[in-house]
Amino acid sequence: MSSTFALARPRMRKGTGMILPALVLLLAFFVVPVALLLSRSVTEPELGLQNYRELLASGTYAKIFFNTFLVAGLVTLITALLAFPVAWALVIMPRLLAGLLFAIVLLSMWTNLLARTYAWMVLLQQTGLINRTLMQFGLTSEPIPLVNNLTGVTIGMVYIMLPFMVLPIYGVIRKIDPAILQAAALCGATRLQALGRVLLPLAVPGIASGALMVFVMSLGYFVTPALLGGTSNMMLAEMIAQQVQSLVNWGLGGAAAFILLVVTLSLYALQLRLIGEPKGTA
Amino acid sequence: MTAPYLHFQAVRKTYGDVVAADRVDLEVPKGEFMTFLGPSGSGKSTTLYILAGFQEPTSGDIQLGGRSILPVPSHKRNIGMVFQRYTLFPHLSVRENVAFPLRVRRQSQAEITQKVGRALELVRLQEFEERMPAQLSGGQQQRVALARALVYDPPVLLMDEPLSALDKKLREEIQLEIRRIHQETGVTILYVTHDQEEALRLSDRIAVFNAGRIEQVGSGQHLYDQPATRFVADFIGDSAFLSAEIESVQGGQAAMRFPDGTRLGAVPLHGAGAPGQKAELLLRPERIGLSETGSGETAALEVTITDVTFLGSSTDVRAETAWGEGLFVRLPFSDPLSQSVRRGQRLWVSWEANGAHLFAA
Numbered sequence: 001m002s003s004t005f006a007l008a009r010p011r012m013r014k015g016t017g018m019i020l021p022a023l024v025l026l027l028a029f030f031v032v033p034v035a036l037l038l039s040r041s042v043t044e045p046e047l048g049l050q051n052y053r054e055l056l057a058s059g060t061y062a063k064i065f066f067n068t069f070l071v072a073g074l075v076t077l078i079t080a081l082l083a084f085p086v087a088w089a090l091v092i093m094p095r096l097l098a099g100l101l102f103a104i105v106l107l108s109m110w111t112n113l114l115a116r117t118y119a120w121m122v123l124l125q126q127t128g129l130i131n132r133t134l135m136q137f138g139l140t141s142e143p144i145p146l147v148n149n150l151t152g153v154t155i156g157m158v159y160i161m162l163p164f165m166v167l168p169i170y171g172v173i174r175k176i177d178p179a180i181l182q183a184a185a186l187c188g189a190t191r192l193q194a195l196g197r198v199l200l201p202l203a204v205p206g207i208a209s210g211a212l213m214v215f216v217m218s219l220g221y222f223v224t225p226a227l228l229g230g231t232s233n234m235m236l237a238e239m240i241a242q243q244v245q246s247l248v249n250w251g252l253g254g255a256a257a258f259i260l261l262v263v264t265l266s267l268y269a270l271q272l273r274l275i276g277e278p279k280g281t282a
Numbered sequence: 283m284t285a286p287y288l289h290f291q292a293v294r295k296t297y298g299d300v301v302a303a304d305r306v307d308l309e310v311p312k313g314e315f316m317t318f319l320g321p322s323g324s325g326k327s328t329t330l331y332i333l334a335g336f337q338e339p340t341s342g343d344i345q346l347g348g349r350s351i352l353p354v355p356s357h358k359r360n361i362g363m364v365f366q367r368y369t370l371f372p373h374l375s376v377r378e379n380v381a382f383p384l385r386v387r388r389q390s391q392a393e394i395t396q397k398v399g400r401a402l403e404l405v406r407l408q409e410f411e412e413r414m415p416a417q418l419s420g421g422q423q424q425r426v427a428l429a430r431a432l433v434y435d436p437p438v439l440l441m442d443e444p445l446s447a448l449d450k451k452l453r454e455e456i457q458l459e460i461r462r463i464h465q466e467t468g469v470t471i472l473y474v475t476h477d478q479e480e481a482l483r484l485s486d487r488i489a490v491f492n493a494g495r496i497e498q499v500g501s502g503q504h505l506y507d508q509p510a511t512r513f514v515a516d517f518i519g520d521s522a523f524l525s526a527e528i529e530s531v532q533g534g535q536a537a538m539r540f541p542d543g544t545r546l547g548a549v550p551l552h553g554a555g556a557p558g559q560k561a562e563l564l565l566r567p568e569r570i571g572l573s574e575t576g577s578g579e580t581a582a583l584e585v586t587i588t589d590v591t592f593l594g595s596s597t598d599v600r601a602e603t604a605w606g607e608g609l610f611v612r613l614p615f616s617d618p619l620s621q622s623v624r625r626g627q628r629l630w631v632s633w634e635a636n637g638a639h640l641f642a643a
Binding site: 184201202 | 334335336355356357358359360361362363365366367369371372373382383385386387427430431434
């Protein structure tokens with residue numbers, strides 16, 4: 001017993017050495033800048049918490065925070081509703097069809113983000129394909145405002161986030177023994193009861209880790225809200241960019257970034273507490 | 283004449299060119315413990331899955347209480363089932379697992395509490411009701427699954443090799459439990475297994491499956507004493523087969539000759555056999571004896587002893603015929619030869635004339 005440990009330990013130490021480059025990279029380009037930003041948020045324009053006070057007290061910034069959480073929440077909810085059937089289909093479909101579906105889901109992830117967002121602009125605008133089609137069939141007399149507002153941001157982000165929700169849910173329900181669902185059916189459960197009482201509860205860890213990932217990514221999203229959103233529903237990342245780039249207000253921008261980081265870490269801690277280590281994210 | 287309780291009528295299931303079940307005709311009376319016995323791929327599980335509603339037959343019908351169940355979806359068939367794999371709902375406690383069928387039937391809490399209590403008492407797991415499935419042993423999980431399948435009083439209980447994942451000792455323990463539960467509840471049981479000992483231990487009757495068909499149905503003793511086919515003879519009980527050739531046939535009996543020319547008369551013949559046809563003679567190791575001289579009254583064959591294994595209550599003796607085929611003899615402890623038999627000895631194997639069966643090839 002002890003000899004195996006003696007053999008295993010040096011090998012483990014050798015393994016830890018390999019993470020050094022990544023560690024250095026993260027330290028130099030993430031931890032240090034974050035620390036610097038944090039320090040600027042409490043030192044500019046003068047020492048103190050005035051930046052945080054301003055962020056939390058002002059109605060303008062409160063609205064941005066609210067809007068950020070609203071978009072992230074909406075996107076998470078809609079993505080989960082759309083992703084669950086897709087994940088289930090991936091599990092039960094014949095191999096070839098499932099492979100095709102998988103490719104479609106992943107393909108969107110591998111296409112350039114900016115290109116995809118511009119494509120949505122083309123589709124969603126006043127004279128875009130969607131509005132023209134709707135008007136042609138007489139479903140609406142005037143173009144529906146689908147872009148430069150909450151609708152546009154939500155549609156664009158749900159589309160981008162879908163794979164991040166599908167994969168963890170798929171990872172969890174793939175491991176559920178189909179015989180358990182057969183047992184539920186023989187016990188008298190209708191399809192809906194089997195879904196609500198067995199499949200969904202068993203899929204909770206996957207849904208939770210997918211939801212956390214999508215929510216957190218949505219909180220800090222920049223490109224899609226900037227292109228598809230309007231000025232009246234600005235999100236936090238846009239505000240930070242504006243503060244830093246246009247107004248050169250590093251203090252306020254840093255404070256907002258720090259609040260975002262704290263919210264993210266708290267959510268992660270909460271999930272660890274409630275569900276345990278996220279599964280199926282690998 | 284009243285319709286049988288559970289009636290399989292010419293059930294057939296094919297997957298493309300593969301015939302999984304064919305011409306399955308079977309009547310099961312209410313309260314019977316019926317076992318489907320056969321090797322894997324013999325159609326026994328397919329037949330059970332059709333009854334459960336997981337698969338549809340290509341043709342044929344299954345009637346329960348005089349009505350076809352095929353148009354009824356699984357969740358409305360009211361059938362109970364214990365699966366080969368552990369299928370307890372992992373997120374529910376033992377109590378909630380057993381309560382599940384009643385909850386989806388929207389029964390009252392009072393009813394649920396009472397029925398769950400009774401079902402857990404039946405499988406003797408009352409004190410485990412708060413546990414989660416992952417905290418139970420395999421045997422306990424299958425007993426909870428049994429309680430879950432019985433809690434709604436199903437007209438028939440299906441068991442698909444429920445003990446195959448358990449070790450031998452535990453398996454025998456739970457077999458006794460299943461027998462007791464069958465006696466206490468009087469539920470009609472269809473039990474699938476590939477283990478003949480398990481089938482003999484549990485069943486009122488056994489249906490032996492082979493290559494998609496039922497070869498024979500009967501009590502364990504009937505199948506052992508009167509096997510209809512060589513397959514059944516081979517599958518039920520221990521057996522040895524010796525090559526033979528049919529010399530003449532008369533009224534279900536045949537005269538035959540071994541390869542070395544030894545002749546036997548009036549052996550029960552199974553299957554259509556004609557003079558000159560090859561056949562195989564079944565000898566049960568516990569139905570044949572050894573002696574130092576071939577006695578006149580019984581059929582006998584001279585053999586050479588090749589191996590002797592002492593097993594406590596019996597001694598297994600392997601022997602070889604003059605033409606090199608093997609057989610074995612199980613000598614009871616009370617037989618004086620069981621103490622003295624040695625490898626290399628030349629002895630006579632003997633049996634009652636009707637203790638052997640001839641199967642035409």
